[in-house]
Amino acid sequence: MVYLTVRLVGLLVLGAFSAVHQQSLVDGLFSWDADWYLEIARHGYTGNDRSMLDGNGNRNPLASMAFFPGFPLLTGWLAVVPGIDPAAAAMLLNLAAGLACAYGLARLGRLVNGSNRTGLLLVALFAAAPMSIVLSMPYSEPLFCALAVWTLLWLLEGHWARAGVACALAGAVRHTGVALILVVMLVALVALLRRRDGARPWFALLAAPCGMLGYLGWVALRTGQLDGYFQVRRSGWSSAPDGGVATARFVGEALFTDESVFVTFAAWLLLAAVVLLFCCLDRRIAWPLVVYALLVVAFVLGTDGLMFAKPRALLPAFPLLLPLAMGLSDRRAPVMLSGLAAFVCFGSWFSAYALVVWPYAF
Numbered sequence: 001m002v003y004l005t006v007r008l009v010g011l012l013v014l015g016a017f018s019a020v021h022q023q024s025l026v027d028g029l030f031s032w033d034a035d036w037y038l039e040i041a042r043h044g045y046t047g048n049d050r051s052m053l054d055g056n057g058n059r060n061p062l063a064s065m066a067f068f069p070g071f072p073l074l075t076g077w078l079a080v081v082p083g084i085d086p087a088a089a090a091m092l093l094n095l096a097a098g099l100a101c102a103y104g105l106a107r108l109g110r111l112v113n114g115s116n117r118t119g120l121l122l123v124a125l126f127a128a129a130p131m132s133i134v135l136s137m138p139y140s141e142p143l144f145c146a147l148a149v150w151t152l153l154w155l156l157e158g159h160w161a162r163a164g165v166a167c168a169l170a171g172a173v174r175h176t177g178v179a180l181i182l183v184v185m186l187v188a189l190v191a192l193l194r195r196r197d198g199a200r201p202w203f204a205l206l207a208a209p210c211g212m213l214g215y216l217g218w219v220a221l222r223t224g225q226l227d228g229y230f231q232v233r234r235s236g237w238s239s240a241p242d243g244g245v246a247t248a249r250f251v252g253e254a255l256f257t258d259e260s261v262f263v264t265f266a267a268w269l270l271l272a273a274v275v276l277l278f279c280c281l282d283r284r285i286a287w288p289l290v291v292y293a294l295l296v297v298a299f300v301l302g303t304d305g306l307m308f309a310k311p312r313a314l315l316p317a318f319p320l321l322l323p324l325a326m327g328l329s330d331r332r333a334p335v336m337l338s339g340l341a342a343f344v345c346f347g348s349w350f351s352a353y354a355l356v357v358w359p360y361a362f
Contacts, residue, residue, distance in 0.1 A: 002120050003102035006127035006344055007136055013348040014133060017356040028355050030087060032362040033067070034138040040064055040072035041079065041086040045222075054236035063236040065219050065229065070173030070211070071140035090138035097142040098135050102127070104149035105318065111156065112284055113326050121325040121340065122318075128344040129321070130269055131312035133351035134362070141315050144174040148292075148316055151180055155187055156286055160200040164207030171212030175233075176316050179295035184208040187288050239305035246304040262308075262358045265350060269311045273297050279323035293319040308354070308361040 011025075018025045030038070039052060045064050054063035071093070078089035102123045109119030126145075127135065134141045147170035154163040167184045171177035188205035191197055219229040234240045247270065253259065254267035277297055280290045296317035300310055314320070324343075328336045354361035 002123045003098060003127045006124050007098070007132075009344055010128065010133055010348045010351055011136055014352040014355065017352040021356050023356055029133075029137050031355075034090075036064060036067050037072045037075065037138050037140065038086050038090060040067060040069070041075040041090065045069075058236075060236045062223065062232050065222065065232045066237050066239075068140065068173050068175060068177075068215055070169065071143050074143070075138070087138065091136075094135065094138065094142040097146040098127075101142060101146035101149055104146065104153055108149060108153055108289075109322070109325055111153070112286070112289070112322060113329065115329050118322075118325050118329040121328050121336075122321055124340055125321040125324055125343060126315075126318050128347035129315055130265075130347050130350040131309075131315060131354060131361075132347055133355055134312055134315065140174050141312070144170055144176065145316050145318060147173065148177075148180050149318065151184065152289060152292060152319075155184060155204070155288055158197060160188070160191075160197065160204040161207075164204035167204070167208040168211040171209060172215055173211075174316070175212075176296060176299060176313070177212050179292055179299055179316075181208045181212060182295055183288050183292045186291065237305065239303055241302055242304045244302045247301045247307065247310070250307040260358075262350075262353055262361075266308055266311055269314075269350075270301060273301075273314050273317065273320060276320040276323060280319060282323065282326070284326070285319065285322055289319040289322070293317045306360060308358065311350075312362065 014028065015025050018028055035052065052059075052063070054060040071090075074093055075086055075090045078084060078093055079086045081089075084092070105122045105126055106116075106119035109122035110116055112118065126132070147166050151163050151166040151170060154160075154166065163184060167177075167180055170180050185205050185208055188201035188208075191201040192205070216229050219232065220226050222228065223231065225231055230240070251267045251270055254263045259267075274297065277290075277293055280293055297314065297320075300313045300317075328339050331339070
């Protein structure tokens with residue numbers, strides 16, 4: 001109920017923005033990458049409509065391969081049900097994934113801080129995070145975050161087989177899955193070196209990378225290049241590792257030149273992610289959660305590409321919200337609710353502004 005309530009607030013704010021700018025709410029929700037996911041769900045990776053253009057505005061027959069298959073594949077399977085088209089299937093899938101993620105986050109907060117309140121606050125903060133409107137769009141973030149949170153939960157609880165399978169599935173949903181894979185393999189290696197849980201960590205160690213390696217291998221065969229996937233991202237979407245040079249340049253220009261309010265806030269959000277990462281160095285927060293958040297932040301900030309979309313790319317780094325949830329849970333009810341309300345209002349505004357007003361934020 002907390003998750004659904006916060007997401008409803010976000011949709012209401014988006015509806016108000018759409019009405020003011022005389023735009024369609026539905027068209028907004030089914031725009032940008034949603035077009036690609038639905039096109040792949042309908043026709044696979046070979047039958048994309050000729051009107052589909054890559055990030056550089058070009059017709060590129062390989063551009064769709066930049067999108068991992070997990071979400072569109074499940075969408076296509078669900079759309080086989082009579083009366084459900086791919087658009088409806090994608091929304092139903094993300095609703096279910098969002099609820100599964102919310103339940104996992106509630107358990108994670110309770111596991112870390114021993115408090116139900118912390119878990120519910122973590123759910124609310126995640127549902128209201130800047131760019132969280134993608135949780136209500138045909139995007140892959142809800143499915144990936146659901147798989148990621150349950151992978152980490154099962155990892156912390158010692159359910160190696162479940163963690164390995166969930167991680168393998170997550171690796172087939174988003175490229176950010178590399179952070180999750182590295183964490184699972186690292187925790188499994190530590191357990192093996194300490195001779196803990198016998199041979200069970202071997203399953204997680206071996207299963208974790210299967211989903212991602214399988215897709216990268218398929219793209220390599222299709223393109224005839226071992227690094228085919230990375231070539232597709234670089235040529236079609238201008239996204240490649242650069243050590244954080246582009247991100248640092250963007251933040252510097254946003255904070256020290258005359259930029260719009262949206263650009264300035266986007267830059268501050270990237271800096272806030274780094275600050276929250278340091279706040280995660282709390283002994284109550286298990287180290288696998290910190291390492292996962294670190295890897296996601298490093299992955300997002302260390303690559304070139306569309307700077308305005310980076311706050312969305314940070315959504316899977318949900319452990320960053322644990323210090324905020326823990327801090328609010330220790331406050332009296334009026335202070336806690338006021339702080340949460342301010343966060344929900346800002347996140348809803350930022351998401352709506354990004355989708356309706358600012359071009360190319362998604």
